[in-house]
Amino acid sequence: MATAPLTTRDPSVEAHVFWFRFRNEIIGALVLLVLAIIGLAGYHFYSEQRNSTAAAALATAKKAQDYQQVIARYPNTPAAASAQLLLAQAQRNERNFAASNATLQEFIDKHPNHELIATARMAMAANLEAMGKTDEALAIYQQVVMMDAPPGEQSVVDKIQDVFGKQKVKQKNFNAPLALVSQIHLLKAKNQPDAARHVCETIIAQYGDSFWSGEARRELRSLRSSAPPATSTMSLSPYSAGPSSVPPVPQGPMALPGNPPAAPTPSLPTPPK
16 A cells, blocks of 8 residues: 655755745844834933933922922923922922922822822821811821832732732831821810820820830820819719718717716606596
8 A cells, every 4th residue: 555755844944934934024023123122221321311410400409499490391200209399398388388289289190109109198288287277187197097108119029929919918108107196186176085095096006115106195194184074973962062862860969988878768658647
């Protein structure tokens, strides 16, 4: 029975055929890859130079106008973000609290993942306090307590854990205890001692023997000492000035020591006539 002849293929011949058929596509892809690498390197170099220039400009800035120039000339740079915070502080020093809060809100909108977001919100709450807007300030302090620390740069291990769905434990931001302490005097001013006491107890429970816990204990002692005394529910006796529920028993003459009182003589019945 006749069998079909086995055909053998030469790998070098196949490589030449593949190159001949797809050489234009391969050359185009290599050119695009080289251009992309060059573009990324150029952008990185440009960004580094721009960031360095912006940082130098920020280092020489002293007034609000200087910070505004850094923000306008070098947007989307770390120096511009820092300039917004410094501008807000300068406006606060001028007691222009509304403008300061507007600058801080712009910072939050442009840099939502910045590590100083919680600090910016704390500054906004302080400005609202200065403007007498106690309720709004209290609301921001409560928001800061609930905020998580901004995510930092991930390591290779963290990225692998994210791929497999392992979530990292979120850490509270470092402004949380200050935000809690800042609520106490606002609640006391609003005549809400129970809420202020609850905040103190929360700080003590969460922060152990820290500085914040010491402040909370001091405030808690102040709240307890200023609490009004409990009112007695006992009725006042008409026989005395103090509270009593039983009238006093009239006392007889006091017997002298060694001479016990004489027993009363029983009266005899009168005989009939």
